[in-house]
Amino acid sequence: MARHVPWPGHHVTVNMLWICVGLLAALFPVVVPQETQEPISYSCTEGYEYDSVREQCKDIDECALLDDACKGGMQCINHFGGYLCLPKSAVIVISKEGEEMPPREPAAPVPAVPPSQPQRPARVFPGGRVSQTGRMTVRCSAGFVADEQNVCRDVDECATGRYTCGPEQTCFNTRGSYSCQCPAGYQRNRDQCVDANECDTQNPCQHHCYNLIGSFLCQCDQGHELAPDLVSCQDINECSFSSYMCQYQCINSPGSYSCECPEGYQLQGNRLCQDVNECETGTHNCQDDEMCWNYYGGFRCYPRNPCEAPYTQSSENRCICRSQTECQGLPPSIVYKYMSIQAERPVPADIFQIQATSTYVNTQNNFRIKAGNEAGDFFLRRSSNVSAMLVLTKPLSGPREYVVDLEMITHHLIMNYHSSSLLRLTIIVGAYAF
Template identity: 30%
Template sequence: MLGACSHSCINVPGSYRCTCPPGLRLLPNGKCTDIDECAAKMHNCHYDEQCVNTVGSFKCVRPCQRGFKLTGTGECVDIDECAKMIDRCHFTQECRNLQGSYRCICPPGFRSDGPGFPCTDINECDIAGTCQHNCTNLDGGFICSCPSGYRLNPNKRTCDDIDECSENGVTCAADHTCFNKRGSYSCADVSCPAGYVRDPGTSLCLKRCRQRSECIPGTWYSGSLSHKLLALPAGVGAGQDVVELRVSDLTNPGRHVQRTFFRLAQRSGGAPFGVRRKNGRGVLYTTRPLPAGAEYRLEIDGFTYSQEVRGWQETSKFVVSVAVSMYPY
């Protein structure tokens, strides 16, 4: 008759009796079943604790925080609101589950005022610095563009000047050279003036001596002329150094003469430039802000101290062509 009892059997005169361990109760068929102390209010859990029934007993556990649920073993596990579809995300939002919570996110280029609100386009063009030149807003994005003569940098935001001279193979007339400006180009006149000849080795214009006493010792010339092409961005202010000039030692190529001074001989259109001496070199600087799109042609004389005549002699000329871009890049 032991099989009639699920747990233990006690023999009594003329019969037997089934018993159950603590926490279980006996059914009429002799089987034991668990007593749910929690449902029967037979537990002694504190008011801020939760009763969890177990087989033959119960547990008192602290309640789970918001976003978690209690398992049958008394553990708190995350509630995946996204999987259970109990989130408040708008249909244009994506629900992303977090531990104890969730987050409603929008696709890149969109934003929302919070759960339940639709995703709306972000106008990136309203954000300063998005594009260096022109910005066009798109649904969920934007595109930058550049002015003529520039191309978009691989970073998709800034503009790079196109060097038409090298990329397009520009050919200029004799005594002219391609001048790559910021955003454009031109063929600049670099001819040697009367009384000068081109030195094929240095491309300098060398001034022939009219008489032997004028010649630089050991040479047949009395001076040189060189052309400088200077492309500047818009926005150059006053007091900015823009180019450095040096008088070459024509008897010792690769070196420059230290005992020199410089004078701005000619400037076009009241050009806002000055020249000063610094460490044996001439520094061309701005005296006023340079207007966008302006162009200037300057002539600067360089004087060298001569031991032979014990005085200063004009030995170098510089012709500086300056082109200012319409844009600050």
């Protein structure tokens, strides 16, 4: 049975003793003298078998004899008296008898052999060479070197300084070799690093690219800004900057924005909203017997003749009572007025002035809010003997209509009697503060 020489971890240990014994046995077979008259018998060393034709011991080819001599993807290499299991990537060099292989590394010194013992010739085994000491040395490919266990290891040229990179280049070790790389933003031109124009070769920017020495700069179109990756562009939401971008509503769009106004308003300039006077433009639906009154954001239709019995119309917006019997306890006249204000108006605010149309000597006038101020939204301040100012005391929300009766009481000092006149003021509050 042939001996199997293992290859653990790519390490080969060959017992040269039994190889030499087998070699001597092959060269000097044991022969029984002829005078014995007994049958001649021969005995070969393990790993050899007797060749009766040549009358000598010959090597047994275990690799051809055994189907599974080597496992794990290893290749079987037959040699005298045994076989080797080597990786399939191992370099196999076989020399002819008498030839010497040029050593890749300095050969180990061969110890002296006593004269009484014949010197063993050096023999090259597959995958490397074997010195006369019997130690096998693996031959490695370029960029590799054998370690103490005869395993080919990669040479780190960058760590050992065995590279030719320029001073501005960086050495990167690779399996069996190395590479020289330029800094980011540069590219190799023969042995030098030159600026790489990323704008021409890569076009990395979404909008505009500007080349710099060793780098590049991206810029975006108006209304856009650079994303965190510094190459992509994202829309700027101008509406998020401030609530003053638009008076009413800001509409963002890719690269820009626009302002919109509510119904009843039109855009003035870029951000302001201006009331549309439907009464002047004719875009109202009031009837012929109605009067159109415009207010902030809309319009209202009021009767052209607001007088109700027992009052009759004497002039536009003025109603008088001609029957003292029917009008007893009622003001002799009522004047109808209309006004519009914006919502949420700052207070206090003077909004309407009442003034006597006729003045008399020896009279004193007093003013008061007779009706329509249940919530205390207004205050009437006397300005003089013939006038008073209606003051807004609270911000009002709209759209809403307020009807406030303002009364002027006249006291005749000589004749000692009182008279009054009423102004019915309709206040229309718009829906917005503009």
